[in-house]
Amino acid sequence: MEGTYMNMNVSVLLVNQDFCYAATHSLKYFYTATSGIPNFPEFVTVGLVDGLPISYYDSNIRRETPRQDWMAETQGFEYWERQTQESISAEHSFKANIDIAKVRFNQSGGVHTLQRMLGCEWDEETGATDGYDQDGYDGEDFISLDLKNLRWIAPVQQAFITKQKWDYNKAQLEYLENYYTHICIDWLKKYVDYGKSTLKRTVPPSVSLLQKSPSSPVTCHATGFYPRSVMVFWRRDGEQVYEDVEHGEVLHNEDGTFQNSVHLTVKPEDLDSRRYECVVQLSGVQEDFVTRLERSVVKTNHGNTGRTNPGAEGSGSSGLIIGAVVGVLLLVAIVCGVVIWKKKKDAKKGFAPANTSDDGSNSSGNSYDTVNSQEALILSQ
Structure with missing residues (x-):
């Protein structure tokens, strides 16, 4: 409501x-x-x-x-x-x-x-x-x-x-x-x-890993969460990564929830190393939301980077997701x-x-x- x-x-x-x-x-x-x-x-x-x-x-x-x-x-x-x-x-x-x-x-x-x-x-x-x-x-x-x-x-x-x-x-x-x-x-x-x-309610996030192109940073995008008090970060071998990381702002969704992104620059071979994971910590929720970086789960504009076929449903939706994120950020940039x-x-x-x-x-x-x-x-x- x-x-x-x-x-x-x-x-x-x-x-x-x-x-x-x-x-x-x-x-x-x-x-x-x-x-x-x-x-x-x-x-x-x-x-x-x-x-x-x-x-x-x-x-x-x-x-x-x-x-x-x-x-x-x-x-x-x-x-x-x-x-x-x-x-x-x-x-x-x-x-x-x-x-x-x-x-x-x-x-x-x-x-x-x-x-x-x-x-x-x-x-x-x-x-x-x-x-x-x-x-x-x-x-x-x-x-x-x-x-x-x-x-x-x-x-x-x-x-x-x-x-x-x-x-x-x-x-x-x-x-x-x-x-x-x-x-x-x-x-x-x-x-x-x-x-x-x-x-005083809590709503868990939906987390996606996004990449515009094979040479672009990998974005961990958390959306649909509440409250806005959140920490989104990358870990490598269980330790938080600070280098080659860029944090985005917490933004509003139109339904009253929030979204946030963190970008990680990695080498192509790191997509298969299983060393990296994105962690989302939401205030009021004890458990962490952890998504491991794997080539098969990264969504891109040219289809999933891994085993999913380019014409599969997953790759089609990834373009919409990335497009929506870019669209929101563009609008924010223009106005804000x-x-x-x-x-x-x-x-x-x-x-x-x-x-x-x-x-x-x-x-x-x-x-x-x-x-x-x-x-x-x-x-x-």
């Missing part, structure tokens, strides 16, 4: 999210403004709980809409109307701030993006909480909140004026500290309770390449603060203060 409210616009926006254990729950919001991209909404917001989309708004539909049945069933008309008005307010501010950003970076036309990520995490077992704040422009980090020391970090010169202004606003910093440690966490706990039948800025390997994960309204008890995790929404955005003048 959860798939009722899923759509591709939501699924393609969700990348670059870190592994977290089942006991750790997260509430995250993505705000993205774009300019110069034809046939793509100028403003999009997506809300997620534990990596699962719960709400969606864009400048074409101009309505905040549920993306899970349990969100539609537990939140009434007033909730969605309030979220709609807040997203409309944010849309106006974000569009204005792209123009300000162009001035800051001495730009005129072209394709540009401005994104905010916000959210919090709660460890159900230990009770520990955390909050994140990060803003990006044109695919690069712009400014982020150091919640522990209540100060802003500006990695680029163009953000320094914003850092000075926000560091001086002590009342705002104190409010953000309260937002991340209380308001956001309270809403996260509510959402986890509302969607517990979905969020312009809305998600790149993530540094050693950087702390971050999601940016929403300025909630004064009535915190009635505001969901992504509420904007209608008076200060322009001031809250990253490029306030």
Whole structure:
């Protein structure tokens, strides 16, 4: 039933999210403004709980809409109307701030993006909480909140004026500290309770070994699993392989499950060595899902590399599988390449603060203060 409210616009926006254990729950919001991209909404917001989309708004539909049945069933008309008005307010501010950003970076036309990520995490077992704040422009980090020391970090010169202004606003910093440690966490706990039948389930993966050509890396593709907390890796002679391995991102499927891939560069003779195996470890499931690398089970665009005949049913389906994977990755590259800025390997994960309204008890995790929404955005003048 959860798939009722899923759509591709939501699924393609969700990348670059870190592994977290089942006991750790997260509430995250993505705000993205774009300019110069034809046939793509100028403003999009997506809300997620534990990596699962719960709400969606864009400048074409101009309505905040549920993306899970349990969100539609537990939140009434007033909730969605309030979220709609807040997203409309944010849309106006974000569009204005792209123009300000162009001035800051001495730009005129072209394709540009401005994104905010916000959210919090709660460890159900230990009770520990955390909050994140990060803003990006044109695919690069712009400014982020150091919640522990209540100060802003500006990695680029163009953000320094914003850092000075926000560091001086002590009342705002104190409010953000309260937002991340209380308001956001309270809403996260509510959402986890509302969607517990979905969020706390486990669905095992379907695992395939794929290869485009005899000289291409072998891809271990796991799909259809839930939750998103997963580790997919290669082993050789029982030991994990780190060299000649490339890890993919955890991506959404339209039915609310996830997919992930890991690529291994091997010599052709290794396909018959029986030394390699792909291992999938899913949070909440004790057993590992292990697939041994053998020539006969590797699916390719030109038929199975082993004993299966090129015209057999297995080889025909392999092309569809590889084509589907490539198609999803291409769509992700087209869309996410312009809305998600790149993530540094050693950087702390971050999601940016929403300025909630004064009535915190009635505001969901992504509420904007209608008076200060322009001031809250990253490029306030």
